Amino acid sequence: MNFKNVSYLWNEHDADKIKHDEVALLIYRSNLLGADLRLTNYGGGNTSCKVISKDPLTGSETEVMWVKGSGGDLGTLKKSGLAALYTERLRSLTNVYRGIEHEDEMVALFNHCIFDLESKAPSIDTPLHGFLPFKHIDHLHPDAAIAIAASKDGEQITKELFSGKIGWVGWQKPGFDLGLQLKKCLDENPGIRGIMLGSHGLFTWGDTAYECYINSLEVIEQCAEFINSKIAGKTTFGGQKITSLEGIKRIEQAAEIAPILRGLCSSQQKMIGHFTDDERVLEFINSNDLSRLAPMGTSCPDHFLRTKISPLILPLLPTEDLSDTASIKSKLIPEFVAYRKMYAEYYNTCKHSNSPAIRDANPVVLLYPGIGMFTFAKDKQTARVASEFYINAINVMKGSEAISSYTSLPRQEAFNIEYWLLEEAKLQRMPKPKALSGRVVLVTGSAGGIGKGISKKFADEGACVILNDNDQNRLNSAAEEFNAKYGKDVFTTALVDVTNKETINQAFNTAALYFGGIDIIVNNAGISISKPVEDHTEKDWDLLYDILVKGQFLVTQSGVKLLRKQGFGGDVINIVSKNALVSGPNNAGYGSAKAAQLHLSRLNAAEFGPDKIRVNTVNPDAVISDSKIWAGDWAAGRAKAYGITVEELPSFYAKRTLLNEIILPEDIANACFAIVGGLLNKSTGNVINVDGGVAAGFVR
Ligand SMILES: NC(=O)c1ccc[n+]([C@@H]2O[C@H](COP(=O)([O-])OP(=O)(O)OC[C@H]3O[C@@H](n4cnc5c(N)ncnc54)[C@H](O)[C@@H]3O)[C@@H](O)[C@H]2O)c1
Ligand SMILES: [Zn+2]
The missing domain is CATH 3.40.225.10 (Class II aldolase/adducin N-terminal domain)
Incomplete structure (x- = not known):
């Protein structure tokens, strides 16, 4: 048969390598079926095979059914996703079956039929496979078959389309009784090649894994061709009423x-x-x-x-x-x-x-x-x-x-x-939701040391993240890291320059389109310039104020607009610096910009309170690991200001702290999480120093 509506993926060479292992062939077939979403939807359907094995209890030969267990998807099915049961024991459950009102109690009894001790929990569809005698069985949810199964004349259409070779069992909730109905349908219609389940899906089978695969594909192809022939030339859904916006x-x-x-x-x-x-x-x-x-x-x-x-x-x-x-x-x-x-x-x-x-x-x-x-x-x-x-x-x-x-x-x-x-x-x-499940976070400069640390912590706690930076290369490598660690459902990316309103708005649009909105905005992007006043240019000054102060303002402005649209509050966290509170030499531009960021946080906290939008500040100090700031002239500038070498900086900073601690990006990330993790929900306008303890930086 020439398949136009389904993908024929069977590879003789691959199948030949496992030809003596029926369970391996079952897994192979299942993966091929699951790879084509036209054959079954994600997580939908199940497959089985029956093999003769040696019973470890008696040493005699017995029939074992391997069937997809509860949960999982055919496309990625492995042996650990299968349940293996003694077929005879499963069938003997008819002796204790008390009728359809009590069929849910049968699920617990499936466990008494387990053959393989590594078995996955048997699913509710287990008896559907168990009561049919065939060696290989597919139960799939193809759109093309469901379209027939869910149509008013589904039974008649099925009969005519397959000349009586596909049976029909009207809608019934999956369970023990549906298994018995399938068996009854087969007994009344010997020689059929499959059964259509009303409003539900399809059962097809074969003597070998390959015959079963081909049978499933042929039946689904035929359903699809029939539908296509009827759709051709017709107006669908009663014709168009509304024109899409372009x-x-x-x-x-x-x-x-x-x-x-x-x-x-x-x-x-x-x-x-x-x-x-x-x-x-x-x-x-x-x-x-x-x-x-x-x-x-x-x-x-x-x-x-x-x-x-x-x-x-x-x-x-x-x-x-x-x-x-x-x-x-x-x-x-x-x-x-x-x-x-x-x-x-x-x-x-x-x-x-x-x-x-x-x-x-x-x-x-x-x-x-x-x-x-x-x-x-x-x-x-x-x-x-x-x-x-x-x-x-x-x-x-x-x-x-x-x-x-x-x-x-x-x-x-x-x-x-x-x-x-x-x-x-x-x-x-199901596992309990994590502290930040259901939340969306945008940390500016999140390709950098601290920003990436915060984004990771938030993702670990269940949040969705919009990674963003103005450094495309750094952003790409952060995205690669996130893709490997969390997968595509946890993050997306945006190229953002925090001094450019257009790119900021686009990033929030991305958040809205990709995740529905935003919950937590962290202003973290930054640069640093350390110079004595006489060397500090106007350009340095503007750059610092543009990125640190205006950047924080613009991002907050755009983000808060989104928070207000949602109407359920939210969080702004500003990554400022100990330098907002402590005075030192060669720091006029950076230090005063940081002080402006700090006061802007307080002003925003006062303004956004009525909308339950909280604004809090984290002041890091001397986070050297993974920081682009520290990789540049800044380190040399600070070393010069303190009269030490660049190499001496980490220990210099650690010794200067009350706790004698080196500060890592994770420490800053933990402080941010403390603010939004649920225990501080009634705090706004606050400052948390994460600096190992610097008395001069105590908030007064
Ligand atoms: N590392 C420290 O010791 C320390 C101490 C106090 C405060 N801070 C503050 O923490 C924040 C993060 O610093 P870090 O140490 O992780 O530095 P970092 O350089 O590793 O990260 C900052 C990121 O911001 C990005 N960025 C710079 N300009 C931008 C712009 N215009 N638009 C968008 N992104 C931009 C950079 O590309 C970088 O990836 C900064 O605000 C910094 O001032 C750092
Ligand atoms: Zn089903």
């Missing part, structure tokens, strides 16, 4: 609205945002059918678990003037209130006596016609994945509508999945 203007509009949306979505918990103006999204959100299809909600459980039952459509024109936050909020707040009310009603009408408490009622997916889609979640990865899943849902709606009409899952069924006790238990097992 290119750069669209992005600017998105950046402008994002912090307002983030503020509203974070009424219970700080959320991180993601934005996309993918053309598949624009086609849907600009269409006539948007208002009919979006409220119906998504169908595949995987989709709505990530995206919530339905998105919120923003009542704004693409060209809407967004400059007056208050008036935009007055348009949006009633929509949010209505959404939360709708969600609470859904919860209250569907809940059972033992359901977990209602979760955050704010929307996850926000659609702005003509602009794009915003998603908000507890971290960037979750927000990004929610966005990808809503694109899957759009693909499904498009396909369903082309071949028949789209149907979503009944609300009660959606609720039973969303508030499933097993799903709740999974959420409870």
